[in-house]
Amino acid sequence: MTKLLYYPGCTLKADAQHFEESAMCALKELGFELQELERWNCCGTVFSLATDNTMFHLAPLRNLLRTREEGGDKLFTLCSMCYNTLKRANKLFNEDPEKNDKVRKAMYEEAIAYDGKTQTLHLLSLLRDEVGFDTLKNKIGKGLNGIKLAPYYGCMLLRPDGLGVDNMEHPRVFEDLIRAMGAEAADFPFRAECCGSYQTAQQPEIVAERTRLIIGSARKCGADAVAVSCPLCAFNLDQRQAIAARLHSDFELMPVLYITECLCLALGIEFKEPWKAFHYAPVDAVIRKMEKKA
Amino acid sequence: MKGSPIKKIGVLICHCGKNIAGTLDIPELIRGAAALPDVAFAGDYKYMCSQPGQELLKEKIKEFGLNSVVVAACTPNLHEPTFRKAAAEAGLNPYCVEMANIREQCAWVHQNNGHSATEKALQIIAMMVKKVAQNSPLFEASIPIVKRALIIGGGIAGMQAALDIADAGYEAILVEREPSIGGHMAQLSETFPTLDCAQCILTPKMVSIGSHPRIRLLAYSEVRGLEGYVGNFKVKIERKSSGVDWDKCTGCGICMEKCPTKVPGEFDRGLGKRKAIYTPFPQAVPNKPVIDKANCLYYKKGVCRICEKNCEARAINFQQEPQIIEEDVGAIVVATGYDLYSTENLGEYGAGEIPDVIDSLAFERLLSASGPTSGEVRRPSDGKIPKSVVFIHCAGSRDPEKHKPYCSRICCMYSTKQALLYKHAVHGGQPYLFYIDIRSGGKNYEEFVERAQSEGVIYTRGKVGRVYQEGDKVIVQGVDTLLGKPMKIEADMVVLAMAMQPQLTTPELRRILKITTDIHGFWTEAHPKMNPLGTTTRGIYLAGCGQAPRDIPDTVSQASGAAGKVIGLFSQNELPLDPMTVYVEEDLCAGCGLCVAACSYEARSLDPQKRIVLVNAALCQGCGACMIACPNGATIHKNFSRKQILNMVDVLT
Amino acid sequence: MLKEKGGLSYNTKMEIETMDIKSEFAERISEISGANLFKCYQCGKCSAGCPMAESMDILPNQIVRLAQLGQWDEIQNSNTPWICAACLACSVRCPRGIQIAEAIEAVRQICLRNRNSERRLGLSDEQIKELPPIAIISAYRKIAE
Structure with a gap:
């Protein structure tokens, strides 16, 4: 069993508990144990784009420092936004001497100084680079054969260029994972189109419109469900279907599943009953279909 | 320098309109220059490169009996030949004229600091005065020219250049990598802005190439090596193995008809199919097929041979080997095109x-x-x-x-x-x-x-x-x-x-031709304005999109221009050589050979008997790399000796 | 500014005047975002790929142009900075490498720091209960003081 230092982030302890639990179940099956960072704090959710205020970067950097304190050099995340924020903060720390100086000074009270050496590892990279899709495919076998999943990358797994888990405009990792699970990956043109992100708090109707487009595109591709790896995307694409359905009588609900939930099903791990309650669009039918296959 | 006469140096300072005079204090420069040792005259003019400016130069040479001149103006890349020619007309050896670059290296870069810039300009002038004081008169040697041109690339640019050169009465060898000439223009439907059909205007030219008595077309061939220098290049060309003996082939096309293998055709950008034995398109010149070995059943599996069975001319030759031929040419036109x-x-x-x-x-x-x-x-x-x-x-x-x-x-x-x-x-x-x-x-x-x-x-x-x-x-x-x-x-x-x-094969050809490309891989012209058809190597010229993107009219014009350069070269029987080269002081040379390795132009060789290094003046470009490599100071650059360089440095210290 | 005369409403300020064209504003954006807006050649690729463009009253490329010409009032009155979801599609596709999302963040920051924005994020208890923490925190980070 390989231990991975794990950074959950805020939402995996709240609205996305099923993401965390399903990840733990699936990864255990693959020989990984998630060991939660003893002390962690919110990463800030978004990487601060204003370059004249360095203090916003302290939050993610402190988590990277905790990793070093616990003797690790890799920090594993599930949430795309945490991944993005942590990774970008570290790049800034290593590549911008001026800001590096500022944040170091601001962290004077820490027990050790941060050395910039914590790598952020996302689930998709772990499965591709450390488990390997061939290995995974061999382990899973037929898996979700007959199921078509629409891989939804969203923004923060891919952008900015060079920091994401794969080629920004032409990613493959999510599709490859879906195929390794035995399912078919939909050629889904809206896979990297923004869901509306935080606008969901202020302008839920705009987000619902995005959701309608993205879900509509997945439906046109013949997908059984949309697979995601970000709790905010999940909320927007799933919960906001309620508004989309209210505004458009022809809108049909589509299940939105975390990729880890799919992975559990592919590995023959039971889809736990409490997970279902977190979903808005009904998942029973698709889960039954997936369980039957696996 | 024994018996050298008393130095009488003239300094002429150019205003270059406001380019120089707008920043530098010209009267101050004249005063400073006149006070330098050996300077017999210092003066100025608004545009030295103009006709009156050149006349002024000639006049002062005669008036003061000047035996060396420094023109303080722009970069020597631009006008050194101008002033050297003018000086020669006044009876002065042109190699006793030097330029002090006070424009690019001074006035332009210090526009906001005229006072210091004037001081710097005076130092630049003083350095060149020191240098020119020890310049020797040099005399140009000459070499014979092989009046045959090599054209690399059989698109519209290469075709036009070949035709112009051949029509002027010289031989041209046209090398094309693909099985047919025609290039991308052959793929086009109609051409802007006239909407005339590309095939209609191109194919007659292709036919002319194929039948021209002075054009040797080497299709399905690539340049593999190049040695020599302007007027006397030796080129190695690989005639790739086509699997078909083109001398026997009648171009009847039965092989293509019978071939059972169909693959997406490059000429149709993958939208149409061609056979494994094919010509790129029906109007191909030469109209002889090649076998695509990656897809031919015989080459893949050793079976089929249907083309061979059907060829009445017995031209199919699966065992055909690639062949390397060597040719002597005097000039090269690089027309490699785009992708x-x-x-x-x-x-x-x-x-x-x-x-x-x-x-x-x-x-x-x-x-x-x-x-x-x-x-x-x-x-x-x-x-x-x-x-x-x-x-x-x-x-x-x-x-x-x-x-x-x-x-x-x-x-x-x-x-x-x-x-x-x-x-x-x-x-x-x-x-x-x-x-x-x-x-x-x-x-x-x-x-x-x-x-x-x-x-x-x-x-x-x-x-x-x-x-x-x-x-x-x-x-x-x-x-x-x-x-x-x-x-x-x-x-x-x-x-x-x-x-x-640029064609993706450009880097390989760059290595062979030893000419330069820009960061995008396009061939670099010798000067973007004053020599857009030449390259850094004399005798190698550019045409077409390999140099930069351009349309058909511009390509054809440029190709004719490059051909004109070649024809101009061939109109001379002998070629004067730049005497600004190096020589070896035999007494000092230890024959270590370090300079031979340092030379990029293969201008040096070791004489095994005398254990000294020999310089081929025709190949030497005067770059000076050998001078740096030589531990004994045995290599001396004419008019660029160590002593001259140190004297120039002394001015600054 | 719209005025009415004889039942016809007309715009009183159509022209960009020399005195309005102040570059300090673009420079301020540049300081905060690191984006050089003067590199923009108005190809519009930012707006063409913007997922939120339909909801914006001024497109991202127009924001850049207005900033170049110092038209701060127009930018300030636009909903665009508050609609932008910072998905970075514009920044990563800009042929001239202008960080447009970052520039728009700078506009938000200038508004928020000047406290002249009325866009306070007031979330009801019900909303806070409904929304996941990731949405609340990011919304506060982006569109509230």
């Missing part, structure tokens, strides 16, 4: 994976009467006639961040042409163009754009953000920046005006 940047590079436009999103050359094939659809515009996915086609300009061009920073120059015009031809071909079809700027600077080009606009081609000013497939439509997500509105077109087909880039 399109791959659609795979544009992820946001489908990364080359959407079947109905094609590049512009592929669309030419769909428009061409000899193309895979016989000129009917049918889309690749299902063969349907597209009712709407979107043309996206600048696909990879003008994008310094991710792709090519330069403008590919012809896309505005060919996209306009393609949109118009499509509109003519498909009744009721609607073309949409997305452009950033329309660049129609050519004779009758703007009028052509006007024609397309008035015929109903819809131009939208805005770059497309994304292209994706939805059902059987291709969705183009763009913007109309003039209205400030996002725009979505559900198109049947999309044509990407991909950036032009």
Whole structure:
């Protein structure tokens, strides 16, 4: 069993508990144990784009420092936004001497100084680079054969260029994972189109419109469900279907599943009953279909 | 220098209009220069390079009996030959004239600091006065010229150059990598702005090449080595193995007819099929087939041989070996052409994976009467006639961040042409163009754009953000920046005006020819304005898109220009050599050979008997690398000796 | 500014005047965002790929142009900075490498720091209960003081 230092982030302890639990179940099956960072704090959710205020970067950097304190050099995340924020903060720390100086000074009270050496590892990279899709495919076998999943990358797994888990405009990792699970990956043109992100708090109707487009595109591709790896995307694409359905009588609900939930099903791990309650669009039918296959 | 006469140096300072005089204090420079040792005269003129300026130079040489001159003006790259020629007319050895660069290296870069700049300019002048004081008169030797040209590349540029040279009475060897000449122009349907058919204007020229008594066409061949120098190059050419004995082949075509293997054809950009034994297109010159060994059943599995059985001329030769031939030539025209940047590079436009999103050359094939659809515009996915086609300009061009920073120059015009031809071909079809700027600077080009606009081609000013497939439509997500509105077109087909880039084989050829390319891989001209056809190596000239993107009229003009350069060279019986080379002081040379390795021009060799190094003055470019490599100071650059350089440094200390 | 006369409403300020064209504003954006807006050649690729463009009253490329010409009032009155979801599609596709999302963040920051924005994020208890923490925190980070 390989231990991975794990950074959950805020939402995996709240609205996305099923993401965390399903990840733990699936990864255990693959020989990984998630060991939660003893002390962690919110990463800030978004990487601060204003370059004249360095203090916003302290939050993610402190988590990277905790990793070093616990003797690790890799920090594993599930949430795309945490991944993005942590990774970008570290790049800034290593590549911008001026800001590096500022944040170091601001962290004077820490027990050790941060050395910039914590790598952020996302689930998709772990499965591709450390488990390997061939290995995974061999382990899973037929898996979700007959199921078509629409891989939804969203923004923060891919952008900015060079920091994401794969080629920004032409990613493959999510599709490859879906195929390794035995399912078919939909050629889904809206896979990297923004869901509306935080606008969901202020302008839920705009987000619902995005959701309608993205879900509509997945439906046109013949997908059984949309697979995601970000709790905010999940909320927007799933919960906001309620508004989309209210505004458009022809809108049909589509299940939105975390990729880890799919992975559990592919590995023959039971889809736990409490997970279902977190979903808005009904998942029973698709889960039954997936369980039957696996 | 024994017996050298008393130095009488003249210093002439150029104002270059305001370029120099606007920053530097000219009277101060004259005063300073006049006070330098050995200076007999110091004066100035508004434009030294002009006729009166040159006359002034001649006059002062005679008036003061000057035996050396420093012209303080611009870079010697620009006007050194001008002043040397003028001095020679006044009876002074031209190599006793030097230039002090007080423009590029002083006035231009210190525009806000005239006072210090004047001081610096005076130091530059003083250095050149010191140097010229020890210059010796030099005399040009000459070498004979082989009056035969090599042209690399059989597209329209290479063809035009070969024809012009051959028509002027000289021999030309035309080397083409592909099985046929014609290049990309052969793929085009019709040409802007006249809409005349590319085949109609190109194929007669191809035939002329094939039948010209002074042109030797080496198709399916590549240049593998080059030695020598202007007037006397030795070139190695590989005649690749085609599997067909072209001397026996009659070009009847039965082999192609009978061959059972079909593969996507390069000439049709993968939209049509060709056989494993093939000519790229029916009008090919030479009209002789080659066997594609990667796909031929015999080469793959040792079976079939249907072509061999059917060939009455017994021309099929599976055992044919590639052959290396050597030729002597006096000049070379490099006309290697372009290729399109791959659609795979544009992820946001489908990364080359959407079947109905094609590049512009592929669309030419769909428009061409000899193309895979016989000129009917049918889309690749299902063969349907597209009712709407979107043309996206600048696909990879003008994008310094991710792709090519330069403008590919012809896309505005060919996209306009393609949109118009499509509109003519498909009744009721609607073309949409997305452009950033329309660049129609050519004779009758703007009028052509006007024609397309008035015929109903819809131009939208805005770059497309994304292209994706939805059902059987291709969705183009763009913007109309003039209205400030996002725009979505559900198109049947999309044509990407991909950036032009140099042929991918350019780096290999660069290594062989030892000429330079820019950061994009385009051949570098000797001077962008004053010598746009030459290269850094004398005797090697450039034509066509290998140097930079350009259209057919410009390509043909440039090719004729390059041919003119070659003809000019060949009009002389002997070629004067630049005497600014190095020589070896035999007493000091230890024969270590370090300089032989340091020389990039293969101008040096070790004499095994005398254990000293010999210099081939014809090859020496006077770069001075040998001088640095020599531990004994045995190599001396004429008019650039160590002593002269140290004297110049002394001025600064 | 709209005025009415004889039942016809007309715009009183159509023209950009020399005195309005102040570059300090673009420079301020550049300081905060690191984006050089003067590199923009108005290709519009940012707007063409913007997922939120339909909801914006001024497109991202127009924001850049207005900033170049110092038209701060127009930018300030636009909903665009508050609609932008910072998905970075514009920044990563800009042919001239202008960080447009970052520039728009700078506009938000200038508004928020000047406290002249009325866009306070007031979330009801019900909303806070409904929304996941990731949405609340990011919304506060982006569109509230």
